[in-house]
Amino acid sequence: EAQVTQNPRYLITVTGKKLTVTCSQNMNHEYMSWYRQDPGLGLRQIYYSMNVEVTDKGDVPEGYKVSRKEKRNFPLILESPSPNQTSLYFCASSPGIGTSPLHFGNGTRLTVT
Amino acid sequence: QKEVEQDPGPLSVPEGAIVSLNCTYSNSAFQYFMWYRQYSRKGPELLMYTYSSGNKEDGRFTAQVDKSSKYISLFIRDSQPSDSATYLCAMSVGTEMRFGAGTRLTVKP
Numbered sequence: 001e002a003q004v005t006q007n008p009r010y011l012i013t014v015t016g017k018k019l020t021v022t023c024s025q026n027m028n029h030e031y032m033s034w035y036r037q038d039p040g041l042g043l044r045q046i047y048y049s050m051n052v053e054v055t056d057k058g059d060v061p062e063g064y065k066v067s068r069k070e071k072r073n074f075p076l077i078l079e080s081p082s083p084n085q086t087s088l089y090f091c092a093s094s095p096g097i098g099t100s101p102l103h104f105g106n107g108t109r110l111t112v113t
Numbered sequence: 114q115k116e117v118e119q120d121p122g123p124l125s126v127p128e129g130a131i132v133s134l135n136c137t138y139s140n141s142a143f144q145y146f147m148w149y150r151q152y153s154r155k156g157p158e159l160l161m162y163t164y165s166s167g168n169k170e171d172g173r174f175t176a177q178v179d180k181s182s183k184y185i186s187l188f189i190r191d192s193q194p195s196d197s198a199t200y201l202c203a204m205s206v207g208t209e210m211r212f213g214a215g216t217r218l219t220v221k222p
Contacts, residue, residue: 004156040121042201042214043157050208090156097208101147104156 002027006091006105013081014113021076021108023091031094032074033058033102034066036087043090049074050097081112116140119202119213128222132189136202136213139183143204143211146178148187151199151215160200161187192220 004025013019025032033048035058045058049068063085065077074093078085088109092102119136126132134148145164149157161176163169169176175188185204189196197220202213 040214042117042119043203043212045210048208092156097205097210099145101159101162102157102210104149104158106154106156 002103004091004093004103004105006089006108008108009106010109012111012113015082016080019078019081019110021078021089021091021110023074023076023105024072025074025091025093025103026072027093027095027103028071029093029095029103030071031097031100032068033092033094033097034064034074034076035090035092036060037090037107038087046076046089048097078110081110083112086110086112115214117202117204117211117213120216121214123217123219125219125221126192128192128194128220130192130220132187132192132196132218132220134187134189134200134202134216134218136185136204137183138185138204138211140204140206140209140211141180141183142206145205146176146185147203147205148174148176149201149203149212151201153198157201194220194222196220 034046035043047066049055091105094100148161150160151157166180173190177186199215201215
């Protein structure tokens with residue numbers, strides 16, 4: 001089954017404790033992206049990757065890191081999480097941005113206390 | 114002013130009603146227009162995908178794009194309780210994609 005898989009689904013952590021949210025897709029998509037979803041603000045892009053070893057900032061990159069060492073994986077790293085990063089996070093992939101729609105994972109709900 | 118405006122609702126309709134969901138946008142360069150449906154505790158899933166102005170129909174769903182007015186709509190005919198979800202509009206050009214905040218729809222039996 002074609003899918004984008006995120007783990008974990010739920011995560012509660014404390015301020016400053018490094019964490020990684022994994023994302024993997026099995027559709028051989030070149031484009032991958034991370035979004036956060038907050039009430040009233042919709043989906044906002046954090047980082048995106050056009051291909052292996054190619055990443056770029058989205059609209060809200062502060063406090064986040066990503067890497068794209070393999071085509072299928074695109075982990076999101078929070079080196080020192082803060083409470084304002086409490087949010088619902090989605091990973092998405094696409095054959096190519098702009099001309100193809102996104103396929104989303106089922107989300108990771110992160111709470112930072 | 115947000116680049117994409119979408120009424121968050123909530124919108125509640127009886128089963129069988131026609132539902133109209135709308136978004137306005139400010140960037141006239143957008144070329145691709147999408148509607149996503151998001152069920153509770155799930156990721157958004159693509160519902161409709163259109164390029165430029167015009168109408169597109171898929172079963173009970175019709176997407177309309179009016180680029181001259183910078184206005185897009187999604188119509189749901191004969192709405193069903195299973196249509197209860199949050200609907201997100203989205204639009205893109207090049208590497209830029211923007212989403213509306215979503216409209217929460219409830220269809221009551």
